[in-house]
Amino acid sequence: MREMDKAFDFRTAQARWYAVWEEAKVFEAKPDSGKQPWSIVIPPPNITGNLHMGHALVNTLHDILTRFKRAQGFDALWVPGTDHAGIATQMMVERQLKAEGKTRHDLTRAEFEARIWAWKEQNQGAIEHQLKRMGAGVDWSRNRFTLDPALNRAVRHVFVEAYKQGRIYRGPRMIQWDPALQTALSDLEVKHEERRGKLWHLRYPLADGSGGIVVATTRPETMLGDTAVAVHPDDARYTAVVGKLLDHPITGRQIPVVADSFVDPEFGTGCVKLTPAHDPNDFAAGQRLKLPSLTVIGFDAKMTADAGKYAGLDRFEARKRIVADLEELGVLVKVEDHTSKVALSDRSGAVLEPLVSDQWFMDVKEAAAKALEAVRSGAIQFTPEHHVAVWEHWLTNIQDWCISRQLVWGHRIPAWTCGACSHLHVEMEAPAACAKCGSTELTQDPDTLDTWFSSALWPFSAFGWPDATPDLKRYYPTSVLITGYDILFFWVARMAMAGLTWMGEVPFRKVYFNSLVRDASGQKMSKTKGNVIDPLEVMDEYGTDALRFSLAIMAAPGTDIAMSPARLEASRNFCNKLWNAARFVQMNLTDEVTLALEPAFGEAEFWMAGRLRSELGAVTEALEAFRFHDAADRLYHLVYDDFCGTYIELAKVQLTSGTAAQKAAILHFLDLLLRALHPFVPFLTEEIHEAVLAGRLKAGEPALLAERAWPLGDPVLAREGGDPALIPQFQEALSTFLRLKAENGVDPAKRVAALCSLRALEPFAEALKAIARLEGVSFVDGDLSAPSRAVAVVGRGAVALELAGLKDPAAEKAKLEKEREKLEKELAALRGRLDNPRYLEKAPADEVEKAKALAEEKTARLAQVVALLG
RNA sequence: GGGCGUAUAACUCAGCGGUAGAGUGCUACCUUCACACGGUAGAAGUCCCAGGUUCGAAUCCUGGUACGCCCACCA
Numbered sequence: 031m032r033e034m035d036k037a038f039d040f041r042t043a044q045a046r047w048y049a050v051w052e053e054a055k056v057f058e059a060k061p062d063s064g065k066q067p068w069s070i071v072i073p074p075p076n077i078t079g080n081l082h083m084g085h086a087l088v089n090t091l092h093d094i095l096t097r098f099k100r101a102q103g104f105d106a107l108w109v110p111g112t113d114h115a116g117i118a119t120q121m122m123v124e125r126q127l128k129a130e131g132k133t134r135h136d137l138t139r140a141e142f143e144a145r146i147w148a149w150k151e152q153n154q155g156a157i158e159h160q161l162k163r164m165g166a167g168v169d170w171s172r173n174r175f176t177l178d179p180a181l182n183r184a185v186r187h188v189f190v191e192a193y194k195q196g197r198i199y200r201g202p203r204m205i206q207w208d209p210a211l212q213t214a215l216s217d218l219e220v221k222h223e224e225r226r227g228k229l230w231h232l233r234y235p236l237a238d239g240s241g242g243i244v245v246a247t248t249r250p251e252t253m254l255g256d257t258a259v260a261v262h263p264d265d266a267r268y269t270a271v272v273g274k275l276l277d278h279p280i281t282g283r284q285i286p287v288v289a290d291s292f293v294d295p296e297f298g299t300g301c302v303k304l305t306p307a308h309d310p311n312d313f314a315a316g317q318r319l320k321l322p323s324l325t326v327i328g329f330d331a332k333m334t335a336d337a338g339k340y341a342g343l344d345r346f347e348a349r350k351r352i353v354a355d356l357e358e359l360g361v362l363v364k365v366e367d368h369t370s371k372v373a374l375s376d377r378s379g380a381v382l383e384p385l386v387s388d389q390w391f392m393d394v395k396e397a398a399a400k401a402l403e404a405v406r407s408g409a410i411q412f413t414p415e416h417h418v419a420v421w422e423h424w425l426t427n428i429q430d431w432c433i434s435r436q437l438v439w440g441h442r443i444p445a446w447t448c449g450a451c452s453h454l455h456v457e458m459e460a461p462a463a464c465a466k467c468g469s470t471e472l473t474q475d476p477d478t479l480d481t482w483f484s485s486a487l488w489p490f491s492a493f494g495w496p497d498a499t500p501d502l503k504r505y506y507p508t509s510v511l512i513t514g515y516d517i518l519f520f521w522v523a524r525m526a527m528a529g530l531t532w533m534g535e536v537p538f539r540k541v542y543f544n545s546l547v548r549d550a551s552g553q554k555m556s557k558t559k560g561n562v563i564d565p566l567e568v569m570d571e572y573g574t575d576a577l578r579f580s581l582a583i584m585a586a587p588g589t590d591i592a593m594s595p596a597r598l599e600a601s602r603n604f605c606n607k608l609w610n611a612a613r614f615v616q617m618n619l620t621d622e623v624t625l626a627l628e629p630a631f632g633e634a635e636f637w638m639a640g641r642l643r644s645e646l647g648a649v650t651e652a653l654e655a656f657r658f659h660d661a662a663d664r665l666y667h668l669v670y671d672d673f674c675g676t677y678i679e680l681a682k683v684q685l686t687s688g689t690a691a692q693k694a695a696i697l698h699f700l701d702l703l704l705r706a707l708h709p710f711v712p713f714l715t716e717e718i719h720e721a722v723l724a725g726r727l728k729a730g731e732p733a734l735l736a737e738r739a740w741p742l743g744d745p746v747l748a749r750e751g752g753d754p755a756l757i758p759q760f761q762e763a764l765s766t767f768l769r770l771k772a773e774n775g776v777d778p779a780k781r782v783a784a785l786c787s788l789r790a791l792e793p794f795a796e797a798l799k800a801i802a803r804l805e806g807v808s809f810v811d812g813d814l815s816a817p818s819r820a821v822a823v824v825g826r827g828a829v830a831l832e833l834a835g836l837k838d839p840a841a842e843k844a845k846l847e848k849e850r851e852k853l854e855k856e857l858a859a860l861r862g863r864l865d866n867p868r869y870l871e872k873a874p875a876d877e878v879e880k881a882k883a884l885a886e887e888k889t890a891r892l893a894q895v896v897a898l899l900g
Numbered sequence: 901g902g903g904c905g906u907a908u909a910a911c912u913c914a915g916c917g918g919u920a921g922a923g924u925g926c927u928a929c930c931u932u933c934a935c936a937c938g939g940u941a942g943a944a945g946u947c948c949c950a951g952g953u954u955c956g957a958a959u960c961c962u963g964g965u966a967c968g969c970c971c972a973c974c975a
Contacts, residue, residue, distance in 0.1 A: 037937065222972085229975085247975060260975095294974055302975045311973045370975085384973095416904065420970065423903065427972085515970090550912070552968095575941030583923085584913075588905075591967095592912050596924045603937040659914070663922070678934080686933095765941085772941045778930055803932070856919055862956095863918080869955040877918060884919075 034616055034721050038609035040573030042601075043717040048162050050716075056100075056736045057167040059107035061504055061566075067105035069505035070096060071489050072168065073513045073521070074176060075148050076115035078122050081160035083547035083555065083593060084514065086565040089166045090578045091512050091544060091585065096167055097709035098653050099509075107505055110161065110168035112154055114177040116440040117377050123149050123439075140475075146439050156419065160566065166710045167736070174492045175442065184491035185441045185484050186458050188532060193445075193456040198433070200390050200445070200454070204313040205432050206373060207387065209331035210380035213436040214389050216480060217429060218519055220382060222371040226481065229368035230353065230804060233361045234259055237284050239277040243268065244363050246298025248370055249308070250356065251349040253278075254337045255326040256285055257522050258304040260315060263289035265300050279361045281338065283882040285425055287870055290315050310384050323386065343384070367880070376556035390434035390443060390477070397527035398425040402537050404526060413542045413656045414588035415513055424519055440478030447473050468610045486524035489537035510539040514546070515516065542656045545585060549596030553779055562694045563593050575711035576601035582710050583662035596890060604666060605714050608707070611674050612718040615700050618685045619693060624726040624824060629695035629746060633793065633868050634680040636752030638699055641672045646706055653709075665707055673703060676761060680797055698746045707742040712736065753790070760794045763824045767802040768818045772829045773845060774838045781805040783832035785814050788825060804831075815898050823849070823894040826887070835838045847900050853892040860885040 051057060061067075070092060075085055092108055100106035123146045124134055134142050136465030154175070174181060193196040205214040230250050235242035245259055258327045259276055261268040268287070275284045280682070292315055293302055304318025306323040316323055326337040333340045333348045340348045356362040373382040402425045404410045404886065406419055412418050434443060446455045448464035449471030455461050484491070489511075493502040507529070513522060524539060548554055549561040556562065568577045579601040584591040629635070645668045652661035677699065684692040701723060708715040712735075721737035732738055741747070763786060771778055784804040791798070795807045815821050818834040820842050860881055863869050870878060 034934095036935075245975085249975085292974085297974060304975095309973080309975075311975070314973080371972090414905095423971070518970095546969095552912075554968095586914065587915075590906090594912065594924080597912075599937075600923055603935095606937045607935065610935035610938085612934085617934070663914075667922085671922065674935085675939095769942090770938055772929070775929095778940070779932070801932090859919070866955055872955050873918080881918080888919090 033280065034613040035608070036610075036613075038573075038606050038717070040605070040713065043713040044163070044165075044569070044574050047713050047716045050737050051167065052170070054737070055109070058169050059501075059505070060105045061500060063105050065103060067107065067504050068099040069107045069109070069508045070110045070510055070512070071492055071508055072111055073487070073511075073517075074111040074113035074174075074488065075157050076118055077112050077154045077157065077175075078118045079157055080114055081157060081164070081565055083563060083565055085160075086164060086568075086577060087547050087581045087585065087591065088514070089161060089164045089511055090541070090581045093164070093578075093736070094582060094658060094709040095510065095512070095653070096137065096439070097712065098740065100167075100736075101705065101709070101738065103739065107172070108166075108168045109172050109505075110158070110166075110170060110443055111174035111176065111492060112157060113485060114150070114175065114439065114481065116435060116437050117213070117479060119146060119150070120125055120437050120439040121211075121377075134438070136554035142438050144591070159547065161339050163566070163569060163574060167579065167712075172492070176481075176488070180494065180699075181484060181487070181491045182441055182497055183458075184487050184678060185479065186444045187496045188483075188487060188528070189444055190456055190458055191532075197393050197396075198456075199393070200388065200391060200434075200717075202386050202388050203391065203432070204310050204384055204386050205389050206375075206376040206382045207329060207385040208378055208380055209329065209383055210375065210378040211437075213376070213804055214330065214387060214432055214434060215375060215382070216432045216482075219376045221374050221376045223374050224369055225372045226367065227372075229298065229366040230356075230362065231364035232279065232303075232356060233363050233367070234276040234279060234285075234303075235361075237277050240274075242276070243271060243287070243301050244299045245301040245303045247286070247303055248368060249349070250352050251333070251345055252305040252308040252326065252559055253352070254340065255305040255307045255324040256303045256318070257306060257316065257321045257324055258285050258288045260288050260302050260304050260319075261300060262293040264290055265293075265295045265544060267295075267300060268356060279356065279359055280353070283671055288321070290319060298772050307386055308384055313384070313386065314847070325386065327383055327385070329385065329387075330886055342442060389432050390445075390479075390543045391430045391434050393399045395429055397531045398428045398523075399816055400530040401425055401523060401526040402532060410526060410538065411540045413540065416543075416588070417518060417543055418824055421523065425523060430576070431480075433483050434475075435475040436476075436481055437478050440481060440735050441484055443475040443477050444477060445475040449473060467801060473508055477805050482520050482524055485521055485526040487532070489525055489529055490533050491743045495532070506533060506535050508538045510540040512544055516541040516546075518543070527703075529829070545588070546590045547581070547588050548592050550592055550596070552590070552592050565593050568598060572598045572602045573605060573713075575605050575714040578712075579604060579662060579710055582658045583666065585651045585658040585662075586660075587656055594704070605711060607674060608669050608703070608711075609714065609718060610701055611669070611678060611724050612704075614678065615685065615696055616722045619697065619722070619726075620690065622690045623693040624728070625694070625701060625731070626728045627691055627694035629698050630691035630693075631695060631749060631751065631790060632684075633752045633756055634677060635695045636750065637754065637757040638672065639747055639749050640754060641668065641677075642699065642741075645672075646702070646742050646747065649706060650740070665703075665710065667853070669707075671701060673699065674755065679801055680757075680760075680794075682800070683796065696744075697722075698744075702741040702744055703736060705738055708735050708738075734764050756790060759788065759825050760791055760797070760888060763788065763791055763794075763829055764798055764802055766822045766824050766829050767798065767804065767831065770829075770833075771802075771840045772820055774820050774831075774833055774836055776831075776833065776836055779803055783808070785810055785819070785830040785832070786824075787811060787814055787827035787829070813897065817899075820844075821898050823891055825897065826890050826894070828894055828898065843899070849894065850895045850899065851867075853888055853895060857885060857888050857892065860888065 096108040125723045206220050208215055227248055229246050230247055231241045231244050231246050232246050272289045275288050304312045304315055306312045306321055307325040326334055327345050328334045331345050333343045335341050350603050375382055448469050449467035451467040453464055453466040488507055490506050493506055495502055525537045574596055580597045645664050649661045649664050681696055704719055706713045716735045782805055784807045786807050786809055789809055792809050798807050814828045814830040820833050820837050821828055821829040821830040
């Protein structure tokens with residue numbers, strides 16, 4: 031038998047076990063096992079990514095659940111994978127090119143794409159390696175990449191089918207254009223930021239010379255594209271001018287005054303210039319009123335040829351020039367300070383330009399209705415539930431989704447246009463010739479799809495859909511989804527919609543939204559703030575198990591996690607504590623002590639088994655309800671307080687000099703704890719399991735802890751007996767002896783004689799003597815008070831120390847007075863309740879019983895205190 | 901303009917109708933043969949404020965205050 035080190039060496043454990051688990055195929059799904067399937071898919075990390083605290087949390091929670099479910103006897107499958115992350119990845123490689131003094135336009139599309147693939151091959155391994163370091167028990171034989179040919183087939187399938195059904199269409203629409211990235215974005219990729227700006231009031235003269243009207247605008251540069259000025263139809267101030275023509279102050283073009291109810295008469299002057307090509311509102315109004323559209327800002331964010339003398343200027347430069355010109359022309363009536371929300375690209379940070387452009391869209395109204403219903407009916411359940419409100423709001427007001435991106439890296443849109451007759455072909459494969467005119471001059475659409483388009487299919491594409499694979503049948507729908515609420519719309523909603531549309535069933539039955547990991551003072555971690563805690567460094571410094579345990583114990587649903595060195599230290603210490611308890615057990619085991627041996631039970635064992643029974647039951651419930659923090663907290667105290675603090679202390683005699691059967695009881699308890707803790711701290715527990723339990727397992731038990739069963743059903747837990755009140759009473763007596771010593775300034779090591787009036791504790795005399803370092807404990811009936819003794823109340827009796835000459839009477843009296851005050855206060859509160867007839871009448875019976883028992887106990891205790899005070 | 905969340909010990913957070921909890925920190929003591937990454941004892945809280953419901957509220961309701969987040973086309 032290997033001797034265990036004095037402290038847990040997490041470095042060794044972390045380095046060893048993952049390979050062993052993989053080798054033993056512990057994490058691989060067992061479709062033929064006859065077990066009930068339980069499945070979860072990873073939120074695929076971006077290949078651009080490095081493991082950060084968010085990943086560490088999500089992966090820890092995934093792993094806890096997967097290991098827990100496997101131990102419970104499920105065929106547990108956790109599917110890993112990575113995401114191609116369209117924009118993010120392309121940006122990385124473009125940055126690389128820039129460093130070489132090139133741009134992507136120096137390469138052909140094929141060359142550029144090849145370059146990104148090469149980058150992917152080089153980097154994908156990093157995030158996968160980091161997953162392994164976390165101990166993430168994923169089934170690597172089912173690893174997927176969102177751009178794999180198989181997943182591409184799923185994407186094309188959805189695209190083609192949706193196109194046929196009319197759910198996907200192409201057309202000129204107003205979209206948010208990112209001039210920096212040179213691509214269209216979906217509404218979700220737009221962030222609004224408040225910016226201080228101006229509101230310019232401009233006079234547009236009437237063409238008939240009968241005066242003019244004043245419009246207010248925040249973007250004067252777009253006025254070059256004005257094709258009308260609108261007022262509210264009921265606005266009496268302007269009824270006379272509706273239908274008249276205005277001379278555009280700069281271009282001189284004549285534009286009409288129109289009436290539309292979207293105009294807010296209260297805002298500005300009540301007149302708004304209409305620029306259908308450059309504003310979503312105006313675009314809609316333009317469509318309603320059949321106004322022409324004039325594009326004056328291009329995709330490069332510079333003024334177009336139609337902007338006349340401003341052509342070629344950057345849009346913001348043009349604004350300055352136009353304002354100056356307007357002032358010169360004398361049409362600038364007023365300039366007000368005005369803060370307004372500016373639309374920014376979530377990706378590049380650039381100010382977006384609303385532009386009309388030919389893009390592909392997906393109509394998701396029907397799917398959204400299904401997703402709404404799925405949550406309303408409970409087919410999908412959210413934890414925490416409050417996210418339902420946001421879900422409802424978004425899906426109820428959902429707009430068509432712009433799915434095309436002007437990027438190279440991604441799923442290419444399966445659409446071909448005939449060069450001869452312009453006929454559009456949307457097909458799974460490239461057509462050989464035009465179906466309409468027979469021309470072979472076909473060009474594929476250069477665009478790719480929004481990354482989230484493929485992510486939406488992940489819960490079934492990862493299982494081989496559109497083929498009806500055995501995996502798909504067995505593991506879809508997945509059991510649960512764990513992810514951040516920040517991608518509720520991007521991902522969760524879209525998966526729900528896609529799953530319901532293409533599989534006819536929800537993709538997951540439950541969704542757990544994990545917390546945000548913040549720094550020690552609750553601040554969001556960011557590189558610029560410099561407060562980022564790197565999980566890789568944490569794993570080196572405190573150990574992976576400490577990191578995982580810290581994350582788990584702080585993962586209360588709906589609240590953010592404040593990660594701190596103090597918390598990590600506490601977890602590391604916890605790991606070491608368990609290690610040392612195990613080490614102590616192991617040191618005292620002889621070869622014949624095994625789990626096959628029938629354990630001998632005494633009072634301490636019945637108590638310990640009772641604690642394990644109730645706590646492991648609570649831990650199981652907590653995990654089922656995603657209360658990871660609750661589960662971890664209970665295990666923490668079970669180990670620290672119950673197992674180490676109380677039980678091992680009590681069992682020291684059995685452990686060092688007891689029978690094999692007595693030692694077997696201790697071994698059993700350790701074994702149960704290891705099995706319960708394994709999902710949280712897998713490296714530590716596997717290491718202990720090997721050191722302590724190797725060769726002591728029952729025949730037929732798997733040698734790896736990772737393969738052993740969840741402890742809840744263990745027969746040892748079912749053993750009941752003994753007096754459940756005894757051990758708590760022992761603890762109180764012990765603690766009181768120690769307190770009396772401390773209060774009277776007695777050296778803890780000084781052996782003094784002790785007395786106890788609680789006969790039930792006689793069997794624990796030796797333990798009390800040893801732990802409290804007493805000369806001995808005599809059990810006597812009746813009053814213990816005497817001038818030479820320090821006395822205190824324990825339960826319904828008392829204990830005393832023989833302290834002739836050492837006693838501090840003032841301290842003792844003060845303590846007793848304090849206790850009397852406290853008891854009187856508590857009793858007053860209890861009596862207040864019990865004397866209230868309405869309480870007795872309305873409160874539940876068991877509640878009243880509890881209060882009565884408590885009052886009775888406290889009364890008895892108070893009597894003891896009063897007696898001691900004399 | 902809507903919606904959501906959070907306010908509990910010095911700090912970070914649990915608890916969410918029936919005697920105020922944890923971790924860290926703090927004070928004092930202890931190197932007792934598993935562990936100083938340890939042990940023992942202890943101090944520390946108008947549970948944001950104001951109303952209400954209830955026999956009873958930190959916990960439920962209403963209103964307020966302070967932070968934080970999300971959504972929204974008001975030029």
